[in-house]
Amino acid sequence: MNIFKFIKSTSFFKQVAIVVVVSLLLVFVLKWWLGFTTNHDQKIEVPDLNKMELTEAAKKLQEVDLTFIVIDSTRYNPEYPNKSVIEQNPEAGDFVKEKRKIYLTVNPSKYNDVVLPDLNGRTKRQAITHLLSIGFRIGESFYVRDIGKDVVRGMKYNGSNLKPGEKRPKNSVIDLVLGDGKE
Template identity: 35%
Template sequence: MFDFITKRSFLFNLLAVIVMFFALALLFFSMLGFITKHGQQLTVPDVHGKSVKEAIELLEKAGFEADVRDSIYIDSIPPLAVYAQTPDKGAQVKVGRTIYLTVNKTVAPMVKMPDLEGLTFRSAEMMLKSMRLNVGDTIYKPDFATNTVLQQLLNGKKVKPGTEVAEGSNITLILSSGTGSVENPVPNFVGLTYAEAREMLSASNLNPGTVIIDPGVSDTANAYIIKQVPTRKNEIGDFNMVRAGESVDFWLSATKPVTDSTATAKPVEQE
């Protein structure tokens, strides 16, 4: 074999190499379309909402590869269902192209509950959305600052900021509806414990205002109210009036004051 090559002139061998190179190049380029499957395109099927197993089987049957690229948690679709696909449905791509899938997680990740109290409803809604939490029920209660968040609840219970909650949880918001339009006489809280006064405030749709505590008080809930502002009656003996959503200030003492036994505390009627 080597004798055959060595007995030929250098120019002959060079020409042979050149001819062989062009022959191989021609063969390569003629087969390139077959190798790369040039011109062979398929339409990507829609696998949104299907289980990841069903989606992979459907894509492979259609002539594609499938790979789970990412995961996310969406409470409105089943666990391990396909949330997104790349390329998207209807795209024209080559045979054998890999379709990347984003699937729904089986367990909701935990996030820290934000502090919504004092925010407007719109701000609270945006913050919940950014944390992948949902606005649940909205309950209105009379208070000064209209449409601001007074409390945040989860499953009917107050949830503190920083508490870990599952993504997708529905957060109930207690919102301020502003003060009422109907005026009623101020209830008489003097002589009641602070705990009793809080119950009466709630029944009357009023709020506790400033609370001044005597140094001798060790148990605030069972301390007695010795003074309130506004008082039940003014200096000329007429009833002071209050609207739902307004506040009453209290002075607390460990000693129960002597009160008029004929005085009655009448809750403010709700609108």
């Protein structure tokens, strides 16, 4: 019975009113403070950096108070100038706040070098599949006198013989030296 008397009393209503007022006040102060510290209404449009050289992109981002980080530069694309921006995140036209980092993917100056595998003794079909899978292109086939027909007996690049383990740029044309199947 005492609980019902307390709930009907004026001191209970005063305490509830104090809790409600303090809670509302706390919510409004917190909302104002978050809006002030997070620059709530500020927007900067991200510029289009596509195909710009890295130094030019850095200047353009500095003008609008943004910074950048290069996250990747391993995929060479011959359609883009060397050391130019291939991708950016956030995209051009998006709105961000000041001092936001823009993540850039930059085009390297050339294809990466790839180690040549040891293909001696493999068939032409196996060698072609392996070379294509690691990023080379296949050129001409030269035949030498050998008992194994279409068996790899060497590789050439620009007319010079290659040894397994050497490095050549990705997308290079590799010529195969194959056996002709005659004794």
